[in-house]
Amino acid sequence: MSDAPRQTPAPAASRAGMKKELPERFRSYKHVWVFIEYEHGHIHPVSLELLGEGRKLADKLQVDLAGVLIGGDAAELAEAAQVCFEHGADIAYRVADPVLTHYRNEPYTKALTDLVNTYQPEIVLLGATTLGRDLAGSVATTLLTGLTADCTELAIDDERSLAATRPTFGGSLLCTIHTLNFRPQMATIRPRVMAMPLASPGRTGRIVDHALDMTEIDIITKVLQFIPDRDTQKAQLAYADVVVAGGLGLKSAENFQLVKDLAAVLGAEYGGSRPLVQKGWITADRQIGQTGKTIRPKLYIAAGISGAIQHRVGVEGADMIVAINTDAKAPIFDFAQIGIVANAVELLPVLTAAFRRRLSVHRLAS
Amino acid sequence: MHTVVCIKQVPDSAQIRVHPVHNTIMRQGVPTIINPYDLFALEAALALRDKLGGSVTVLCMGPPMAEDSLRKALTFGADRAVLLTDRYFAGSDTLATSFALSSAIARIGETFGPVDIVFTGKQTIDGDTAQVGPGIAKRLDLNQLTYVSRITDLDTETRQITVERRAEGGVQVLKTALPVLVTMLEGTNEIRRGSLADALRAARAEVTIWNAADAGITELLKCGLRGSPTVVKKVFAPTARADKAALIETDGKNGAQIADALIAAILDRNPALDADLRRLSAGF
Numbered sequence: 001m002s003d004a005p006r007q008t009p010a011p012a013a014s015r016a017g018m019k020k021e022l023p024e025r026f027r028s029y030k031h032v033w034v035f036i037e038y039e040h041g042h043i044h045p046v047s048l049e050l051l052g053e054g055r056k057l058a059d060k061l062q063v064d065l066a067g068v069l070i071g072g073d074a075a076e077l078a079e080a081a082q083v084c085f086e087h088g089a090d091i092a093y094r095v096a097d098p099v100l101t102h103y104r105n106e107p108y109t110k111a112l113t114d115l116v117n118t119y120q121p122e123i124v125l126l127g128a129t130t131l132g133r134d135l136a137g138s139v140a141t142t143l144l145t146g147l148t149a150d151c152t153e154l155a156i157d158d159e160r161s162l163a164a165t166r167p168t169f170g171g172s173l174l175c176t177i178h179t180l181n182f183r184p185q186m187a188t189i190r191p192r193v194m195a196m197p198l199a200s201p202g203r204t205g206r207i208v209d210h211a212l213d214m215t216e217i218d219i220i221t222k223v224l225q226f227i228p229d230r231d232t233q234k235a236q237l238a239y240a241d242v243v244v245a246g247g248l249g250l251k252s253a254e255n256f257q258l259v260k261d262l263a264a265v266l267g268a269e270y271g272g273s274r275p276l277v278q279k280g281w282i283t284a285d286r287q288i289g290q291t292g293k294t295i296r297p298k299l300y301i302a303a304g305i306s307g308a309i310q311h312r313v314g315v316e317g318a319d320m321i322v323a324i325n326t327d328a329k330a331p332i333f334d335f336a337q338i339g340i341v342a343n344a345v346e347l348l349p350v351l352t353a354a355f356r357r358r359l360s361v362h363r364l365a366s
Numbered sequence: 367m368h369t370v371v372c373i374k375q376v377p378d379s380a381q382i383r384v385h386p387v388h389n390t391i392m393r394q395g396v397p398t399i400i401n402p403y404d405l406f407a408l409e410a411a412l413a414l415r416d417k418l419g420g421s422v423t424v425l426c427m428g429p430p431m432a433e434d435s436l437r438k439a440l441t442f443g444a445d446r447a448v449l450l451t452d453r454y455f456a457g458s459d460t461l462a463t464s465f466a467l468s469s470a471i472a473r474i475g476e477t478f479g480p481v482d483i484v485f486t487g488k489q490t491i492d493g494d495t496a497q498v499g500p501g502i503a504k505r506l507d508l509n510q511l512t513y514v515s516r517i518t519d520l521d522t523e524t525r526q527i528t529v530e531r532r533a534e535g536g537v538q539v540l541k542t543a544l545p546v547l548v549t550m551l552e553g554t555n556e557i558r559r560g561s562l563a564d565a566l567r568a569a570r571a572e573v574t575i576w577n578a579a580d581a582g583i584t585e586l587l588k589c590g591l592r593g594s595p596t597v598v599k600k601v602f603a604p605t606a607r608a609d610k611a612a613l614i615e616t617d618g619k620n621g622a623q624i625a626d627a628l629i630a631a632i633l634d635r636n637p638a639l640d641a642d643l644r645r646l647s648a649g650f
Contacts, residue, residue, distance in 0.1 A: 037534070044534060103533070104540075105500075105510045129534050134512045137500025141464060146595035149460075149495035168601065169492065176600040220509055221542035224528065228536040241642055267646030284553060291494055299632065299639055309604055320636055322628070323611060332611075338631050339611030340624065347624065354625035359647045 022181060029183035032058040033121040034089070035112065036067045037131055038080050039103060040228075045196065045239070046127030048087045050189060052197030053154060054125055055088035060156045066091040066121070070111045072101030078207060085205035087197050092205060093119065097212040102223040103131050107214055109138040115210055116143060121184045123162050125154075128188035140186050146179030147186040150290065152193055152313045162187065167290050167313050174309070192238045192294040192317060237286065237293040240269035242300075243318075245288050247273040247311075249304020249325060249344050253281040258348035259303060265356045271295075273305050289314035303344035307332025324348075367420030367522065369411040369483045370471050371444065372502070373404040375428050375435040376492045400435045403487030405442075405557040406550040410517065411485045412443050412558065418522060420482075421445040423474055427455060427466055433573050440568035441560040448474060452577040457591035460493075464501025465588045470581040471506060483527075484508060484547045496549070503547035511540060512549045 034054045037044035051067060058065040067084035069077045074096035081092035095111040112135065116124065124139075126132040128150050140147035152174075153165040161178050162185040168175045179185040237243060244266065246259040256272070263270035271288040272281065288295055290310040296317035303324045305311060312335055315321060323336035324344045333339045340347065377396045400408075411422045424439040426432045427450040436447035450470045458466065475481045484506070489496035496512075503510035511529050515537070519528040525544040530537050532551050560568070578589060587593060614627050633640050 039534060102538070105503075105512075109504075130513045130532055131534055133496045134500060134510070137460075137497040138504050138510065140497070141461065141501040141504040144461065144595070147460065147495075147497055148596060149493075149497055163599070173601055174604055175598050175602070178597050178599050179595050180597050182595040221511075221540055223538060224541050225539040226533070226536050227539070242646055265647060266643060267649060291491075298636070298642055312604070320632065320639075321611075322632060328613075333613075334610055336611040337635065338614065338628070340614040340616065340628055342616055342624065346621065350621035351625040351628065354622060354629055355643075355647075358629060359644060 022183070026181075026183040029120040029122040031063045031066055031091075031119075031121045032061065032123045033066045033068055033093075033116075033125065033184070034084075035124065035126040035132065035135070036069050036080065036084060036092075037127055037129060038069055038071050038077065039131070040226075041076065043080055043083055044127055044129060044131075044191070046129060046132075046189070046191040048083070049191070049194040049196050050125045050127060051084060051087040051089055053189070053194040054123075055197065057123060057154060057156055057162070058090075061122070061160060063122070064090040066093055066119075068093045068095075068112060068115060070095045070100050070108055072096065072098050074209075081205070081207050083199075086199045086201055086203050088200075088203075090205050092207045093210060094207050095210050095212055097214070099214060099216050099219060100212065102226065103134075104219065104221050104223065105134055105138055106219050106221060107212065108135050109142060110214055111210075111212055112139050113142045114213075116184060118210065119208075122160075124184045124186045126186070126188045128190040132188055136186060136188050143182075143184070145182040145184060145186060146177075147188070148177045148179075149188050151187045151189050152290075154187065154189070161185070167310055172309055190294045192296045195296070195317070237269045237271050237288065237295055240295065241298050242266050242268035243271060243288070243295050243297045244268050244301045244303070245271045245273065245305060246276065246303050246344070247305030248275050249306070251304075251345060253279070255345050256281050258345065258352070262301070262303075262348055262352040262355065265352050265359065268297075268299075268301075273308075273311050302332055302336070303348055305332055306330045307335065367414060367418045367482050367520075368423070368475075368479045369414060369420070369485055370423045370425055370474055370481050371404070371408045371411045371439070371485045372467055372471075372498075373408065373424055373426050373435060373439060373487075374401045374490050374492075375399070375426060375432040376401045376490055398431070398435065400438055401487055401490045401492075403489055403491065403550075403552055405487075406552055406554050407485035407487050407548070408439060408442060408444065409555040409557045410514075410548070410550050411483070413555065414483070414517070414520065415445075418520065421478070423448060423478060423481075425450065425467065425470055425474065427451070427458075427463065427470070430575075433575070436573050437568050437571070440571050440573075441565045442557060443560055443564050446478065446574065447571070448574045448576060450576050450581055452589075454578050454586050454589045457594060458589065459594035459596045460495055460497040460501055461595055462589055462591075462593035464498050464505055465593060466578070466581070466583065467498065468502045468505035469583045470576060471502065473576070473580075473582045476582075480545075482525075482544045482546075484545070486547070486549045488513060488549050488551055499547060499549040506545075506547070508545050508547040509542040510547050511542065513551050514548050515551045515554050517548070
């Protein structure tokens, strides 16, 4: 993907208009792959979300969907493969080797690159996590193919080409990007952007083993230690059922407490828009939007957030968006389901009190 | 210790406006800044130089006006600045960008001394891809250390570096050998205020300006639009949904009544939320 947004749409448009044939050496590239992020004994949920999306692309192309499993233990990866099959994969490519026990760029790049060169997929999807982005950039550069970061929508066009849509220009516009003359077409997608598919228990598939052909002596980088985060410290925004967030409409860092108060009463996670991180009102792990967390809660309450595109794409997966903003013309009212034109600083405390009353009544009743 | 810090000049995204009719970016009058993520990389490089000696070269690919950003980097204390500018680079995607930058870094090594560490920011605020750093590492065969929060040890004798790296669900402590590429995580340091001496030096300093040929690039097919496997087919504004938000009436109501009306509207739309809220508020 374009790191620099194109200077003007003009050259991009004229280039897109150039009809080019896919070179002969890429015509045999077939099937859709999802890199399965398997670490510390479990699969990152984003990988299963991508299997759900990959299934749709594979069905449209009438090809197979494969999960790529790279790790240290063949038996563990076999269990993970079964989870992939139940979430839509037909094939699991497995590279099991002790040197792959912990993620390291060098051996993982070799494993995935070798697999691609051997089995020739037309599409490779990875989660836009720290691991996925670290790996995707190396693999795409090694293969000299196109990579589109942080896609929010994937589709197959009439010419079997992957149309990858993402926000651009700091999130003020969307662009659709194609990798026309190279294969595979690679893309990363953030956690929670795609819906988690329903599992089909008992669904099976085929495991294909591939050897790494690398030993510890070949690998310069060593993992000295892994220090797990203490769960209580980290925001669990991405997978929260209810999220309350604030924006610049709160007017001051002190007023952000009103968001926290409502979240506490609801048992919700809290977050904020990008300017709040830049102002230092909240930490970066609580940023909601394209460059922060993408959320898909059942209920999202946005207080004093105008709803720029980069925020919108991070919250559109919510079942219900409630917007509180003084400006009736704020873009957030274009994609919220329920809106209220009011000053969040005044409304939040009464809303918190009203929820508290209601929920405590219920608790007494039960 | 010779480090190269890659910086990018970006439009201050907070001030970008989209033309309401043509859906194009209105660049006129939008100020440019050094990509904020790159400042963490620059400070990390300057801190290493202060501790271990050596020099810091800042490198920027962009139009001639990007010289302003390089001069700014000099005021923070960078030792020399190289601007890579050529119309052949226009329209580069991340693959073409990493080709041009890695060629320039190789040339910097030949010209100003071998490069031990290449620093970049985590990503840019305009492209947001985080792909160029890994691309440079792969092309120059550097050991790759992304999302680094801290350099805990750097032994110039053994040329071993130990860092803490933000990983999924925790921090990885990695040890590897120079030369390396490091992408610095945000919030890990604070860019220094440049000294008066640095400001005076920056005002007088020569920024080295290289075109593709100066950077040793002969394969122009790998540059710019022609060297970019990705093609932007469409740029568009998202369509507004047909159904706008249902607005809660506020006229003639006091705060509590408005709040009750809002809660009623939420539960009316999704009655099942009531049970979810009771469960969550009780701490489950």
